[in-house]
Amino acid sequence: MGDLVQMTGMSANNESFPQRVRAIGERESIAMMALVMALQALAIDAMLPALGNIASDLAVTDPNERQLVVGSFMLASGFASLVPGSLADRYGRRPILLGCIAIYIVFSLACAVATSFDMLLTMRVLQALGCGGLAVLPSAIIRDRFSGDQMAKQMSIIAVVFLVVPMLAPSIGQVVLLFAGWRWIFVMLAVVGCAMATWVAIRLPETLDPAHRQPIHASSIVINMVSAAMNRQSIGYVIGGAVTFGALIGYVNSSQQLVAEHFGAGTLFPLLFGLSAMMMAVANFSNSRIVERFGARRVSHTAVIVFIFVGATQVWFASRPDETLWQFMPLMITNMILIGFIGANFNSISLQPFARTAGTASSMQAFVRMVLGSLVGIAIGQAYDGSAYPLALALLATGIIALLAVLFSEKGKLFRRVHPPGTPRPIVIEH
Template identity: 80%
Template sequence: MGERETIAMMALVMALQALAVDAMLPALGDIARDLDVADPNRRQLVVGSFLLASGFASLVPGSLADRYGRRPVLLACVAIYVVFSLACALVTSFDALLTMRVAQAMGCGGLAVLPGAIIRDRFSGDQMAKQMSVISVVFLVVPMLAPSIGQVVLLFAGWRWIFVFLAVMALGMGVWVFIRLPETMRPEYRQPIRPMSIAINMAAAATNRSAIGYVLGGALTFGAMIGYVNSSQQLVGEHFGAGTMFPVLFGFSALMMAAANFSNSRIVERFGARRVSHAAVILFIFVSGLQTWFSSDPDETLWQFMPLMITNMILIGFIGANFGSIALQPFERTAGTANSMHAFLRLVIGSVIGIVVGQAYDGTAHPLALALLMSGILSLLLVLFSEKGKLFRRLHPPGTPRPIVLEH
């Protein structure tokens, strides 16, 4: 399978999880009314519970993929996604919906983990960062379209049919993967399923100094963004009065984030993933400071909020793929296990932060702005820890060999 088809497939596999989150946003109000949810903030758990469960689920598939290969584990995850999407469409209570969402996420955790491992099988260094950025461009088209897709479904049918749509999309992806995806893992890299070996490899992924600052820093900025996703329908659609324009504004934000990832794929090989992402974190802190200042005004308008929010989403586009690629560099033989641990930390920490920020929504943008600012500052400190206090280094200029650290 060619490089372009591989990138497109991995992007759309990852996008299944984004679709399961963002297609729900226009339907949260309908779900709350249909299933008798009194607390308006509780509806956010349809999103938050899925993301949090995805984090815990990501611990398992990587080790299985390091033993049995990427392809069979990925196909199993897609199958589970299909089954529990249909189960979500059949629930009769809000608690049952949350249970099925957790089961859906626990089963399909590999959709977030395995694409990174497959790309790591084929690329390394800044080339890997470039490919992950290209994947992110395609991946982010889905959040751009997902709320509009959900809105269109609601025009013709109830919210349950959104889950049916998810199942159909996943089934199509499963057929494509089954027919076209070869096994990318080298046979000699297969790892035994031994609890002690898995524990050692996961511990190495979680304690490697050059990686962990980027993993945790990425988790913080991701969490702040999830806080925006969780509260966006209430904040943008209701508080700022966007109404039916909400899916358009949300989609435009994702489009700008995709454009950032496309730009990153063009410049990262020239300037290096570290230089690009370090500059983005510093700018992120500055823009978040402006957001905090504007949000302290009770008369803040939509047109003061959205440009700054979109700018920060653009900067997250420069942070996410580069942080993830840098963090995976030391782990060639155990890319699946390492990416499982990294995805676990990113998703669990990010989801908890996102839930807390969403539940802190008070009818203004102030809790979100403070979360963005604090996540940026802490991310910079964590990067400084991984880099031993030095920013903007490029460890491997173009044309020089890149040594690979092999772990036991």
């Protein structure tokens, strides 16, 4: 006999959740959750090299309008994230996740046959509305099993794997363009979605404790959502994470114009974008190693303060008329590294107060992060004026806002080490 799996992480003798099933190991679970989340990242970043082709093929005249292929998807994903968490709190994580992936596949194919730019944007919005759970449910599944700094560690490890996709996605899109048109990028998304659906269907067990299932009543959902939104310990981290995420999205939205065209990187753009994502992955890997020693708050608070100083440096360089690519990229990569230390820690801290309603809380928080982050990102992208100055100013401003939001949640005290009650609840495996 091998180890015994217990889906809730409760003791094997606990009769409230007696079901034990054959389940995946921790490494496979981390890889699966990361790649589920990465489906959305692939749908965003694989598009970047093709934006010019899409604009040309579908007669888009405003050069900034092409960014809406990315921005509309992210904004719709934010609104979509409100629904899956509550459904997953009632029916379980697994069936809702599979439904979201199925919608991702269908509307990826619909995007591939779009005949106008308006139709493409509509299909992108529907694709995002259907697959909103891809960002929500992995966090809820991890929260089912872990809490506190241990959860932050798991989220950081997931982020390492997840960030491999943004690292590779622009290059994947570029390769597709070498052999076929931009429509085949969407076909590729559908194929990857089918592979993920098969993996999840065969290997993912249910992690929701039946004792934690929540009724589907509008009043209870609203109460849980309001409770999550009004929790002072949590909301500052949600807002802080949203605005720094928005700064990152602003860079993604304008990166092809800024790096490839303004700074003249040309075909080096996918490689530079991949390098940035790789450094974020390194940051998340480092975070997974140090967070249990120093605590999620200490690590992330330090990262926010440094983020502000780097943003100020970005503003100084961007205000000069002779800024070069090799001045811009190291600072931008540093900002992305710091976001790597901020994101997973803010996410785990913000979910810590919620155990019984982790799905609903994750939905509400993902909604705020995605909608607020997307609006910030779209605004930054649309402010692009042929220079790095709007982005640099946004990086500085979002860092300051994030710090103020954290100070609100922490009642003015930074760098505290909080030890939550309870211990991590790992899934054990039965062979």
